[in-house]
Amino acid sequence: MDHYDVVVAGGGIGGVSATIGAAKSGSKTLLVEKYGFLGGAATNANVLSFCGLYQRGGVSRPVAATGGASDLVLSEIEKLGVTTAPRQNPRTGHWLVYLEPESLKLALDRSLAAAGVEVLFHAKAVDAVTSAGRLNQIVLHCHEGRVDVTAGCFVDATGDAHVASLAGVPRKVGDGAGTLQPFSSPIRIGGLADGTVIDRDRLAAALADYNKSGANPTNRTGAGFFAPIPNSTDIWWMVIDYPADGATSAMLSAAERYARAAAQDYVAVLRNSQPACRNAFLVQTGPQVGIRESWHVDAEDRITEADLLAGRTRADGVARAAWPMEDHSVIGRPTFTPIGGDGFAHIPLGCLKAEGLSNLYLAGRTIGADPRAYSSIRVMGTAFATGFASGIAAAHSELSIDRLRPRIEELGGLI
Ligand SMILES: Cc1cc2nc3c(=O)[nH]c(=O)nc-3n(C[C@H](O)[C@H](O)[C@H](O)COP(=O)(O)OP(=O)(O)OC[C@H]3O[C@@H](n4cnc5c(N)ncnc54)[C@H](O)[C@@H]3O)c2cc1C
Numbered sequence: 001m002d003h004y005d006v007v008v009a010g011g012g013i014g015g016v017s018a019t020i021g022a023a024k025s026g027s028k029t030l031l032v033e034k035y036g037f038l039g040g041a042a043t044n045a046n047v048l049s050f051c052g053l054y055q056r057g058g059v060s061r062p063v064a065a066t067g068g069a070s071d072l073v074l075s076e077i078e079k080l081g082v083t084t085a086p087r088q089n090p091r092t093g094h095w096l097v098y099l100e101p102e103s104l105k106l107a108l109d110r111s112l113a114a115a116g117v118e119v120l121f122h123a124k125a126v127d128a129v130t131s132a133g134r135l136n137q138i139v140l141h142c143h144e145g146r147v148d149v150t151a152g153c154f155v156d157a158t159g160d161a162h163v164a165s166l167a168g169v170p171r172k173v174g175d176g177a178g179t180l181q182p183f184s185s186p187i188r189i190g191g192l193a194d195g196t197v198i199d200r201d202r203l204a205a206a207l208a209d210y211n212k213s214g215a216n217p218t219n220r221t222g223a224g225f226f227a228p229i230p231n232s233t234d235i236w237w238m239v240i241d242y243p244a245d246g247a248t249s250a251m252l253s254a255a256e257r258y259a260r261a262a263a264q265d266y267v268a269v270l271r272n273s274q275p276a277c278r279n280a281f282l283v284q285t286g287p288q289v290g291i292r293e294s295w296h297v298d299a300e301d302r303i304t305e306a307d308l309l310a311g312r313t314r315a316d317g318v319a320r321a322a323w324p325m326e327d328h329s330v331i332g333r334p335t336f337t338p339i340g341g342d343g344f345a346h347i348p349l350g351c352l353k354a355e356g357l358s359n360l361y362l363a364g365r366t367i368g369a370d371p372r373a374y375s376s377i378r379v380m381g382t383a384f385a386t387g388f389a390s391g392i393a394a395a396h397s398e399l400s401i402d403r404l405r406p407r408i409e410e411l412g413g414l415i
Pocket residue numbers: 009010011012013014015032033034035038039040041042045047048049050051052123124125126157158159160162163183184185186290291292293363364365366378379380381383
């Protein structure tokens with residue numbers, strides 16, 4: 001059986017960042033990922049912009065909210081000739097970094113190679129062995145069959161908190177009262193000329209028309225969200241939502257079927273309503289539907305809406321949350337509530353530690369948060385921040401918080 005200092009499960013942004021943090025701390029580190037590529041929702045569900053890397057700002061200069069692993073990944077993307085210059089939404093003041101999925105996958109491979117870690121693709125964590133308040137081993141379903149790995153510490157960066165759930169940490173779905181942020185399926189569209197401008201009012205009217213008799217009506221009657229995909233003339237379009245009341249395979253199956261059918265219909269609406277888009281076609285719905293929220297497990301602490309509204313800073317903070325609370329409870333009509341104080345709130349170390357298992361850490365959207373705070377901390381910029389802190393904390397589990405914080409900063413993290 002292979003043994004590591006740190007094993008990270010899940011190769012989304014939280015897991016990649018945790019892996020880099022652990023490896024930079026000198027740990028022998030393994031990352032396991034169920035798909036054959038890294039990036040999580042960015043590359044498996046067409047979520048093609050990093051939010052939360054920068055604080056919101058009315059000024060024209062972005063203020064960073066993360067560092068360390070995010071700097072390394074952005075520089076690897078740049079080396080591939082893709083710009084990572086943040087762009088400010090003039091309407092909201094938010095800063096975003098747009099992504100091109102193939103260059104992101106390669107940049108993430110290279111970032112991990114540079115950090116000297118082992119990565120195992122096609123390896124899904126399917127069981128966990130615990131004793132005396134510790135997680136000792138995880139069981140992987142690999143292409144060749146069962147593989148067991150042991151480690152001093154583990155990081156659950158699966159998004160869905162699979163490892164913590166398998167290890168028996170109490171979990172709940174959504175807000176605990178049956179409400180989940182909806183699944184959504186961003187779609188990639190090709191066949192557009194350079195500089196194509198979409199007439200939103202006209203598109204909204206065409207979608208409203210479609211909704212009267214179409215088989216797959218959309219809740220995004222305002223025409224949804226469009227963004228450019230760098231180094232191409234393609235765009236991604238967020239217009240398909242699916243109400244979820246559970247995070248089961250049956251629910252996901254229904255969402256996948258709905259999203260595939262809706263995508264064809266909406267691209268036809270786009271093509272037929274916009275002369276500039278007459279050659280538009282659906283490039284991809286994404287390997288899977290985007291899961292905004294599923295299972296939450298108990299953590300030692302949880303960040304709250306009140307923390308974010310106050311921009312609360314604290315002595316046990318190890319990362320920054322800087323994205324507004326982006327609440328999709330009313331499907332198709334997201335609301336944005338800004339972070340108070342200086343534009344960020346501290347995420348305390350306790351949010352990154354699973355309740356009841358001393359060597360299991362959490363990263364990305366698995367961390368402890370109340371439902372409203374979750375709608376902020378789940379974005380990928382913040383997943384970089386929590387992942388980096390989590391990986392370093394796992395590698396240095398013996399350090400007190402007073403010594404851990406400077407260590408995170410020495411390695412480039414921003415607190
Ligand atoms: C529709 C939609 C739109 C969004 N828009 C934005 C946006 O514009 N900008 C932004 O920054 N954020 C956005 N988000 C939020 C963001 O994409 C996610 O919250 C973020 O990707 C979380 O990162 P993560 O690493 O925690 O998890 P994920 O990205 O979910 O990655 C988890 C990884 O773990 C792997 N995995 C899961 N289970 C196992 C297992 N048992 N064993 C091994 N591997 C496993 C998965 O394959 C995946 O690679 C959006 C989300 C959705 C769904």
